[in-house]
Amino acid sequence: MAPGSPPTDDQIRTRLNDLKLPLDPGIKYRLTNLFPKLDGWFINSSIKTKAKLIREMEHTLEEILQPGEEVLYIAKGIQQAFLETFFMGALWAQMINQTGFVFTNARVLMMRTNGKGKPLKTFWMIYYSEIVSVKGGWAGSLTVKLKDRRTLAFGGFPKADRQAIERIVEEAIENYQQTGFAPDTTQSLEDLCCHCFDTVPKNDYECPECGATFWKPSQLAIRSLIFPSWGDFLMGHYAFACFELLGYIVGLGFVLLSVSMAISNPQGDSVLDAVLVAIAFFAMAHVMDASLTYIVANKGLNPRIGPQPHSAEDGED
Numbered sequence: 001m002a003p004g005s006p007p008t009d010d011q012i013r014t015r016l017n018d019l020k021l022p023l024d025p026g027i028k029y030r031l032t033n034l035f036p037k038l039d040g041w042f043i044n045s046s047i048k049t050k051a052k053l054i055r056e057m058e059h060t061l062e063e064i065l066q067p068g069e070e071v072l073y074i075a076k077g078i079q080q081a082f083l084e085t086f087f088m089g090a091l092w093a094q095m096i097n098q099t100g101f102v103f104t105n106a107r108v109l110m111m112r113t114n115g116k117g118k119p120l121k122t123f124w125m126i127y128y129s130e131i132v133s134v135k136g137g138w139a140g141s142l143t144v145k146l147k148d149r150r151t152l153a154f155g156g157f158p159k160a161d162r163q164a165i166e167r168i169v170e171e172a173i174e175n176y177q178q179t180g181f182a183p184d185t186t187q188s189l190e191d192l193c194c195h196c197f198d199t200v201p202k203n204d205y206e207c208p209e210c211g212a213t214f215w216k217p218s219q220l221a222i223r224s225l226i227f228p229s230w231g232d233f234l235m236g237h238y239a240f241a242c243f244e245l246l247g248y249i250v251g252l253g254f255v256l257l258s259v260s261m262a263i264s265n266p267q268g269d270s271v272l273d274a275v276l277v278a279i280a281f282f283a284m285a286h287v288m289d290a291s292l293t294y295i296v297a298n299k300g301l302n303p304r305i306g307p308q309p310h311s312a313e314d315g316e317d
């Protein structure tokens with residue numbers, strides 16, 4: 001292989017086999033995009049990182065890709081979420097905002113993933129005709145501007161990913177402008193059903209294809225208002241929900257203890273003070289969690305009831 005010339009698909013497949021990380025031959029990959037270099041310092045470690053990420057997603061790719069759809073690039077970033085960072089802290093916000101990107105010849109697929117890149121239950125799609133621009137910035141950031149004026153901001157992309165994504169999206173946009181491939185949409189960032197991967201129209205919470213239903217953000221927020229962490233459990237953010245529940249129980253124990261101590265040994269306004277502190281605690285814990293649940297739930301679909309064998313009945317609350 002001459003230095004500088006891109007490797008062939010066979011060379012890439014051979015290397016992946018050598019590293020014991022072969023990719024599914026049934027999925028069409030643009031391998032020279034994903035693995036542009038096979039030699040250089042520490043190249044095997046970057047090949048391994050990319051191959052492992054792709055393999056985490058392959059099971060989903062088998063189902064989500066349409067016939068003839070080719071994977072041009074795959075990467076993972078973290079959706080930037082200022083409100084969540086404010087409410088939950090940067091570490092938890094990062095954990096629940098891991099986002100996998102699959103750029104295909106037809107569209108951009110996005111999915112919530114765990115830290116390794118394994119897809120969870122929330123999926124989106126953007127056609128290239130809905131993208132105004134994708135720009136990489138400093139410190140691993142990537143900003144996506146959409147036709148319906150939404151802007152999505154992500155962080156945590158390695159430099160090579162940012163450069164590849166900018167180039168691939170630019171080419172795809174040019175391609176759509178030539179071919180006019182601009183399907184109808186209900187919003188630039190379409191929600192996808194996590195069961196059949198069909199589009200669920202904007203503001204709908206039932207899949208028109210398979211009848212599966214999704215939680216409305218308000219339904220989840222009310223549950224968190226009644227009992228903090230409930231909405232987070234329903235969204236599947238188990239680690240954060242447990243952490244939050246623990247914090248709530250500790251706070252609750254503290255508040256009840258101080259009220260009972262004030263009652264058993266009243267001095268001046270001590271009972272009133274303890275009760276006011278208790279009320280403030282409940283208002284804070286319940287209202288803050290309800291707000292946080294609403295913000296998180298509003299970003300994508302959260303599955304409620306699975307697919308229905310036949311047309312799902314109406315009358316959902």
Ligand SMILES: [Zn+2]
Nearest residue numbers: 193196207210
């Ligand atoms: Zn569906």
